[in-house]
Amino acid sequence: MTDTKKKEETSTHKIGIYLWIWGLLFVLSFFSYMVDWYNFQGLLRWSLILFFMFLKAGLIMAFFMHLFWERYALVNVLLWPMTAIACFVGLMVAEGKYTVFSRLFYFFVGG
Amino acid sequence: MSDPTLDKLPGGFKGMSEDIGSDQTTFKGVNWGKAMMWIFLLSDTFVFSCFLVAYMKVRASVTEPWPYPSEVFGLEVFGVPVPLLLIAIMTFVLITSSGTMALAVKYGYEKNRKMCGLFVLLTAIGGLTFVGMQAFEWSKLIFHDGVRPWGNPFGAEQFGAFFFMITGFHGTHVSIGVIFLFIFARKVYRGDFDTGRRGYFTTMKSDYVAIEILGLYWHFVDLVWVFIFAFFYLW
Numbered sequence: 001m002t003d004t005k006k007k008e009e010t011s012t013h014k015i016g017i018y019l020w021i022w023g024l025l026f027v028l029s030f031f032s033y034m035v036d037w038y039n040f041q042g043l044l045r046w047s048l049i050l051f052f053m054f055l056k057a058g059l060i061m062a063f064f065m066h067l068f069w070e071r072y073a074l075v076n077v078l079l080w081p082m083t084a085i086a087c088f089v090g091l092m093v094a095e096g097k098y099t100v101f102s103r104l105f106y107f108f109v110g111g
Numbered sequence: 112m113s114d115p116t117l118d119k120l121p122g123g124f125k126g127m128s129e130d131i132g133s134d135q136t137t138f139k140g141v142n143w144g145k146a147m148m149w150i151f152l153l154s155d156t157f158v159f160s161c162f163l164v165a166y167m168k169v170r171a172s173v174t175e176p177w178p179y180p181s182e183v184f185g186l187e188v189f190g191v192p193v194p195l196l197l198i199a200i201m202t203f204v205l206i207t208s209s210g211t212m213a214l215a216v217k218y219g220y221e222k223n224r225k226m227c228g229l230f231v232l233l234t235a236i237g238g239l240t241f242v243g244m245q246a247f248e249w250s251k252l253i254f255h256d257g258v259r260p261w262g263n264p265f266g267a268e269q270f271g272a273f274f275f276m277i278t279g280f281h282g283t284h285v286s287i288g289v290i291f292l293f294i295f296a297r298k299v300y301r302g303d304f305d306t307g308r309r310g311y312f313t314t315m316k317s318d319y320v321a322i323e324i325l326g327l328y329w330h331f332v333d334l335v336w337v338f339i340f341a342f343f344y345l346w
Contacts, residue, residue, distance in 0.1 A: 018217060022210035029206060029340075033199045036181055036345050046346065053341035057334055064213045064330045066323075071117070072127035074138050074146070078153055085160045092164050096171030103174050 021063045028056050142320045152331045166273045178265030198344050201244050208237025209333040212326045219322035228299035235292035245282050284332050
């Protein structure tokens with residue numbers, strides 16, 4: 001009985017914050033679609049794509065998945081492993097460059 | 112959620128070191144099911160990352176031009192080609208369903224049975240719409256354009272394999288989510304979480320925290336789509 005009583009006291013977030021994040025996600029998705037619509041190319045294209053992507057991902061994780069309100073013990077356990085993925089991406093970029101170099105070399109210059 | 116007993120504990124990194132060094136539960140105030148869902152999502156993040164990194168590596172190393180997604184996924188509306196139209200609509204549908212899920216979780220905390228059930232149901236319908244549009248997208252690419260895992264008329268042969276693998280794996284997640292959303296919509300409406308009725312696989316009493324756990328999964332599906340949309344469709 002005390003357990004249910006404690007839960008009822010638990011404060012909930014106002015509906016406004018969810019609607020705001022929801023609206024922001026719509027706007028950001030619209031902007032990232034506009035990147036394709038206006039056919040931006042090169043550095044501008046991928047920096048804009050990454051910017052909107054990380055912003056959207058951050059908003060979803062922080063507010064929709066409530067990470068913003070969680071204690072650091074959980075937040076850090078979840079976010080630090082992501083650095084391993086970043087390392088992996090770096091490794092594979094180098095590997096991709098090597099592969100395309102070898103392919104071009106042996107396809108066009110010969111072994 | 113902010114539990115009054117937790118407010119007395121120190122926050123930030125000091126709180127973190129005390130939580131871990133407390134010789135008790137590390138994740139204080141976090142339901143065990145929620146913690147397990149987070150661990151599952153973390154592992155799932157690595158699976159999706161491996162797919163996307165493999166895709167990046169292959170796309171960076173093919174000598175043939177990669178199919179231009181803007182044209183491959185374009186649709187003609189009254190004879191006017193619109194780039195990525197279907198994908199944009201799918202993105203908005205998924206974000207909408209993520210928003211309704213966030214509201215369902217909010218009403219779940221407040222033990223508002225009717226609103227919570229309504230929003231879980233709306234989320235399920237949104238997810239179903241997304242899967243339906245993905246089925247349409249796949250059938251267009253397979254039957255109309257002749258895209259296969261081993262080749263396609265647009266360019267580099269590896270395109271099909273990565274497209275079907277990545278969007279297929281994501282679509283599977285959405286489909287499983289939709290099934291669970293419908294099941295949980297029924298459970299909410301029936302009042303399982305108010306009466307504490309026991310579930311079929313467990314002797315434990317049902318609680319509204321289940322909606323938050325389901326919400327985490329659903330938001331994760333939306334999160335993955337954000338990355339797929341950026342890397343596969345826009346790049």
